[in-house]
Amino acid sequence: MRKMDSMKNYLLAAVMLLASMITRAQDHQYSQFFNSPVYLNPALNGQFEGDLRINMIYRNQWSSLPGTLRYMTASIDYNVPQFGGGIGLMFTRANEGTAYYLRNNLAGIYSYSVGGDNYVLSFGLQAGIGNRSIDRSKLVFGDQLDPRLGYIPGSTSAADLGALSNRYYFDSGAGINLVAGNFMAGGALQHINRPNESFSGSPQKMPMRATGHLSYRMDLNPYDNMDDDEKSYFIPSVVYYKQGTSSSVSAGAQYKRRSVNAGLWYRSGGQAGPSSFVLSFIFDLPINREGHEKLRFGLSHDAPTSKLNYSNTSGSSEGSLGYETTLPSRNTPSKFQGAKRCYDFY
Structure with missing residues (x-):
């Protein structure tokens, strides 16, 4: 009897540990941060x-x-163009673990810019609804395992899992971005209102996510009389992430030549995961240059370098797709004609 009670206490402790780990889950990070600009910083919306x-x-x-x-x-x-910003909508989905732990977020974004020919300072606000859920039927506990046969199909656990497996909450964020000459620097805060994301009765506040990024665009043909689309650029960048007790830094550079962009990065893992090297290739396919219509396709691959190495994980892969166009009815000029903007860096 004592053995059974001890086993139940152990299982309960395991469930509480699992819940604790899930409620402190960190936001994911993209290696191709430049191909998801609104996720990186809401101030890049409409830019x-x-x-x-x-x-x-x-x-x-x-x-x-x-x-x-x-x-x-x-x-x-x-x-x-009247206020050098824009309006936007973003949907994010994360699927983690065998218990189908899902996180969804739908947010509206508004941005505004001030400045002139020498600099552009942009501000962004983000607000939306978040949702997290877990399929408890996919969890397997010790009393569902046979010492000889393993998992018993159709068995149920005596563990008290509680009733709540789905939660909605309001979520907010804000960002700022400055482009001055060949420099760009920005920062953003997500989950500013610290929403409660707990599946249990006790509150669990989501930690804020802070992001800072810095880029420099070096013209490799400064004295050649060429259009920007024909030139070559070297673009080093640093991106810093911090959420709760976890932090990481992504540092590297891109070589941009006409419609091809190749990058090499190193990302420190911190407590969020293993460190890794990242190789990226981006291809811009102009459809109508005068109408600023283009299709962008990107691929990248992460190779972990720490204890959780490549042979254990097979690395991580990303694919991105972007489309940009000008509407036929548009006849309003941009608020900042001739000034460099954030898109010049990507």
Whole structure:
């Protein structure tokens, strides 16, 4: 009897530990941060040459490990030239683990810019609804295992899992971005209101996510009389993430030549995961240059370098797709004619 009580206490402790780990889950990070600009910083919303932009990015993380770690973000933003900003909509989905732990977020974004020929300072606000859920029927506990046969199909556990498996909450964020000459620097805060994401009765506040990014664009043909589309650029960047007790840094550079962009990065894992090297290739396919219409396709792959190495995980892969166009009815000039903008860095 004591053995059974001890086993139940152990299982209860395991459930509480699992719940604790889930409630402190960190937001995912994209290696191709430049191909999901609105996720990186809401101040980058509406900051592009055309009128309408659509971005989609998908990440499959550590594909050879048990369970599922898949992430997707889709955004659409509209450039409003009268105030140098725009309005946008972003949807993010995360699928983690064999228990189908899902996180969804739908947010609206508004941005505004001030400045002139020498600099552009942009501000962004984000607000939306988040949802997290878990399929408790996919969890397996010790009293569902036979010492000889393993998992018993159709068995149920005596563990008290509680009734709550789905939660909705309001979520908010804000960002700022400055482009001055060949420098760009920005920062953003997500989950500013610290929403309660707990599945149990006790509150569990979501930690804020802070992001800082810095880029420099070096013209490799400064004295050649060439259009920007014909030049070559070297673009080093640093991105810093911090959420709760976890932090990481992504540092590297891109070589941009006409419609091809190649990058090499190193990302420190911190407590969020293993450190890794990242190789990325981006291809811009102009459809109508005068109408700022283009299709962007990107691929990247992460190779872990720490104890959770490549042979254990098979690394992580990302694919991205972007489309940008100008609407036929648009006849309003941009608020900042001739000034460099954030899209010049990507």
